[in-house]
Amino acid sequence: MDSISLTARPRSETGRHVHALRREGAVPAVLYGHKVAAVALAIDAKDLERTWHHAGRTHLVDVHVEGQKGARKALIKDVQVHPRSGRMLHVDLFEVNLREKITSEVPVILVGESPAVRDRLGQVQQVISSVRVEALPAELPAQLTVDISGLTEVDQSVTLGEVELPKGVALLHADPTETVVKIAQVRVREEEPSEAEAAPAAEAEAGTASAGVEGEGGGE
Numbered sequence: 001m002d003s004i005s006l007t008a009r010p011r012s013e014t015g016r017h018v019h020a021l022r023r024e025g026a027v028p029a030v031l032y033g034h035k036v037a038a039v040a041l042a043i044d045a046k047d048l049e050r051t052w053h054h055a056g057r058t059h060l061v062d063v064h065v066e067g068q069k070g071a072r073k074a075l076i077k078d079v080q081v082h083p084r085s086g087r088m089l090h091v092d093l094f095e096v097n098l099r100e101k102i103t104s105e106v107p108v109i110l111v112g113e114s115p116a117v118r119d120r121l122g123q124v125q126q127v128i129s130s131v132r133v134e135a136l137p138a139e140l141p142a143q144l145t146v147d148i149s150g151l152t153e154v155d156q157s158v159t160l161g162e163v164e165l166p167k168g169v170a171l172l173h174a175d176p177t178e179t180v181v182k183i184a185q186v187r188v189r190e191e192e193p194s195e196a197e198a199a200p201a202a203e204a205e206a207g208t209a210s211a212g213v214e215g216e217g218g219g220e
Contacts, residue, residue, distance in 0.1 A: 004059060006051045009066040011042040018090075027088045031063060031074060033095030041065065041093075048088060052076060058106055058142045063093060073098060073137065096137040103134045103172060106141055108163075112149030114183055122154040122183040131160070132172040139168040146180055157182035 008029060013021045018028045027045050032038040055061050055076055062071035077094040081087065096102055107130045116122045131144065144165070146158050161176030 003062055004051055004055050005062045005064060005071070006043065006047060007064045007066070008041040008043045011040050013042070014040065022087075022089070027091055029091045029093060031065070031072065031093040031095055033074070034097065034100070036095050039065070043091070045088060048091060052079060052088075052091075056142065058104055058140050060096070060137055060140075061093070063095075075102075075104070075137070075140075098137055101134050101136055102140070103132055104140055105130050105132050107143045108180060109143045109145050110148050110181060111145050112147045114148045114151040116152055116154060116156070116183045120186065123186050124148065124181060125184040126181045128160070128178070128180045131163075133165075133169050134172055135166075135169040139166065141166050141169055148181060151181075151183050154183050154185050 008031070011021065011028065013028065021028055021042055022045075025045050026042040027048050029041040029043050029048075030038055031041055051061060057076055060073050060075065063074050064071050072095050074093040074095045076091060078092040079088060080090040082089055108126070108128055110124065110126060114122075114124060117124055133141070133144075135141070144163055146163055148158065150156075151158070157179045158181050159176060160171060160173050160178045160180055163171070163180060165171060
């Protein structure tokens with residue numbers, strides 16, 4: 001992926017004043033990092049949404065702050081979104097040192113087709129959808145992929161230790177035998193009888209019960 005740039009301006013608006021900032025089409029943000037003083041910023045909402053869509057939390061962003069020379073390499077660390085409108089309310093940008101390793105949560109994406117699923121013998125069950133990794137900022141992967149085309153039978157699985165990692169990336173999990181994805185047995189659910197099928201059975205059962213009552217009465 002090509003480098004992603006984002007332009008921001010320093011802001012003085014804080015507290016209740018950020019509402020006016022949002023009405024103007026900007027999102028309040030904070031840029032901070034290890035041994036880096038936090039800076040309050042304002043970013044155009046449309047530019048930020050476009051950047052978030054392409055970069056996510058794992059791709060480096062070149063943040064150009066008005067009045068400052070050069071770009072500051074950062075990751076989008078956290079995004080606060082309005083629960084109803086989906087509008088961005090605030091964003092945290094973490095400035096990185098390209099020579100220092102960082103940790104991040106990256107998604108696990110399944111690729112390929114399992115013959116067991118294709119033949120309707122089983123179904124895919126993804127146990128782990130994201131993992132924590134460590135890498136230099138420039139080597140941080142956007143995602144890890146797991147090929148399930150080799151899973152040909154029910155109960156076959158792929159463990160964390162079998163996940164292929166890009167060069168320079170370390171998996172921060174203690175148990176490499178933990179299952180990432182497996183082929184589970186297809187559960188066959190018994191269908192309940194329809195009303196048309198249930199009616200004759202209910203009538204027959206009622207008739208049998210009635211005959212039993214009459215028989216008991218004749219013996220007295």
